[in-house]
Amino acid sequence: MKFSETLQKILPFGYLFLVILGILKESIYYYQVGINILKYSNIMDILISPIADLTSTPLILSVFIVYLIILYIINLLLTKNFNKDWLKKRINLKKPISEITEEEVKTFCSKLIIGILAVGLLSFFLGIGLGSGVKVAKKISKNTLNYDYKMKFGDDEISDIFLIGSNSSYYFYVEKGSRNVKISPVLAIKSIEIIKNKRLNK
Template sequence: MKFSEGIQKAIPFGYLFLIILGIFKEGVMFYQLGVNILKYSTITDILISPIVDLASFPVILILLIVLIAFSYYFPAYLSKKSDKEWVKRLAGLKGKGELDNERLANHFTNLFVKFMALTLFSFFVGIGLGKGLGLSRRIKEDVLEYKTTLNFSSGEAEQVYLINSNSLYYFYLKKGNKNIKIAPIGAIKSVELPTSKEFK
């Protein structure tokens, strides 16, 4: 099966969709922490934000690949079963006359592109909401572990809880202070991450 018109139309909007996903995910998360993340981010930071989450959780990446494959091949399967009543009901084509296989495949593909977009949007907004709620709760309960060390260019060093970072800033919390601190990348000489349990 060749790429249908629905897929071809969706590809140019891929970057725009990633930006929208990043804006909502990051915005929802940092809003709960009292930070307007858009003031501290570039378009590139927002664009790669969903990709970073996918790379951080291999299971999520595998599920996304399965979802994309499903959204690509299932419409082809449905178009071959277009004479079945359940397929017509699923597509909302009952009473609309017969469609040729190509138009029918395009119709099903458009349906599943919309389904996939809605699923991804809900998924990433859910990630942002979950991360923000979880972090704000742990800040209030003061149960964070301050295992990351930031070595500043001035020679000072601080034990912190590193919330996030992008191409411009580090976002972190210092022990004993519930206010989020934002340090420009240029102010940090190095970052010492906690040792993985595998190396202990």
């Protein structure tokens, strides 16, 4: 079975896998600051979460694309060497090496590459969720946050905040002078101003 055919068959399951990874990443990240994010998320937040993470910065998107290209090239190199004994030995089928067919080698290679891709994505999402969450939690507990946003509420009150995150319904943040995590509905906020824009204020 060709790699492209294998990919087409598992694509729906692949996206489901991505969604599960997105949920895990969000849950781990927000758990570090005491929030059960699933209580504040709707189905759309969950579905777009993995795509939003992979496209969050040009660097992450570029690395992901390069990773896919490298895996594809490795798959091509392996399948071109389908008649090599060293590759057939890896398949570990219960029959002589001479009887292993090209199709069996290609199927093995496709499954191997997809497995490597799955492990890579799992490591990325769990690493981002755990690492970012721990970093934010430490900054909150040590009161070393950078308050890069001004939030204007419905009553025109304005506060300097550190924005932990947001989804389609809620903002999660810490106000300057406090170590308490606050949750506000999107409809209760008039505007958010970026005070320190890293892309513009260089």
